[in-house]
Amino acid sequence: MEYEPIIGLETHAQLLTESKMFCRCRADYAAAPPNTLVCPVCLGLPGVLPVINRRAVEYTVMTALALNCSFPEHAKFDRKNYHYPDLPKGYQISQYDLPLSQNGWLAVDSPGGPKRIRIRRVHLEEDTAKLFHVANQGETYSLIDFNRAGVPLMEIVTEHDFASVDEVRQYIIKLRAILRYLGVCSGDMETGAMRFEANISLRPKGSDKYGTKVEVKNLNSFRAVLKSLQYEMDRQARLLEAGGQVKQETMGWDDAGNVTVVQRSKEEADDYRYFPEPDLPPLVLSREWIESLRARLPELPDAKRQRLVAQYGITPYDAGILTGEKALAEYFEACAARHPNAKAVANWITRDLLQLLNSTNTTIEACPVTPDSLAQMLKLLDDGVISSKLAKTVFEEMFKAGKGPEEIVAAQGLIQISDASQIESIVEEVMATNPRAVADFRAGKEQALTFLVGQVMKATRGRASPALANEILRRKL
């Protein structure tokens, strides 16, 4: 039987605030020695008073606006109670029944056309401490660093709207781009700034029933999300096919083994005894506040992509690549403002430049080729000063040396030879040293000409104009 998956996704995103969610400890713990960004509030000592970080609320509202969410009249914080050493207080401050925002959507492409993945809610909570598990001479124990405890954490929950792993892939790419455009989250998965949990069930294709859901936790990379979902789809399909039943359970993703494993379920894990956080008065988001935040939204990836296609006549595919990062789109527009052929600009950026950036692990912000330089190089190409073949070499040199194209062309003698008499003498030399090819051509073998043009290019280290070399060869032959 053919099965289709039904998938829902939860995303946790650390917010790029200066201070923690409810206290003034610094939120950027990346370089801090263990337990140096901790205070009585985030340690949960008796008698302290947490106070809401306004910027964290603003970032959450901006994200919710970008995800087409609506805002309940009241929002409040609640205590989620459970025992785990990563929680200094014995509870996590989160949001239960009145989240900051709800009912949004994000569009992905599906086989049937554009499709909205519904967002159930976007809410705010605090991150937990980091645990290190140690096995040392037969002894096992855990070490706790509380620096991460209390860092603002935004949770974005979808409905069970994904019908394929590819839709999840698109959603994550889009969501990450939006968060980075907004500047609210680094989107950095290696450092845990963006983490996922998924739930997945299968049902016979075309059925409208829901199967038994399995939760998959510990998804700390893009790859882990996609691999674990594919693995669960296969596992559940095999189980159902053999007449078995899927058990409702929580799995973890084992990145090294490439399998999902049943997690020892935390005892009483679902008995969180949520109750309103008595230390935090409710939030009432006024229309004016929300509108002032809406005015701060940048042009978002989808809108930018459509505009680039309309304004510059580039392909939707290229526009999609260029708008993946805000800085990359800005780089493109800066180049397009300096060179009339936007399609050529898009080509050079999406192919050559991105390849160089990736292979050298360089960000577009640190790109050694300025928009001015790229535009100058394209002009040299248009004017016939350099051949299209050499342009690639010139571009790589520009990237490596961080210099302008004219300087590189002059220093390396890469200027195209368009002087007919100069090429004529080289053609004569090539003909003299390759009598066999000359004879072949005269006997009617067209490919021999391609070979001879190649020899001319080789003799000039690619500087001859190929069109001119071709023309002169034909004449001489």
Added chain:
Amino acid sequence: MKLTVDQVRHVAHLARLALEPEELERFREQLSAILEYAEVLQELDTQAIPATAMVVPLENVMRPDQAGPSLPREEVLANAPQREQDCFRVRAILD
């Protein structure tokens, strides 16, 4: 409302309290009495009163996003039952 011994055991477990059998029975009685006392509130007609999570008339209490000093690490770790490498050390935790 009369609690069962199982309910008391469950609540005790959630609070990580180990109770002796006679304590289970004693707390069952005491907790039941407290709940029964609070049941008086059920007699009030609250139909016209909107639900609220907060009785103080406050809302939107927020602070600007500015970082300040944290505690010196020695003070943070002062009450740690065990420490190692500037971290709190606890019994092995399995994820």
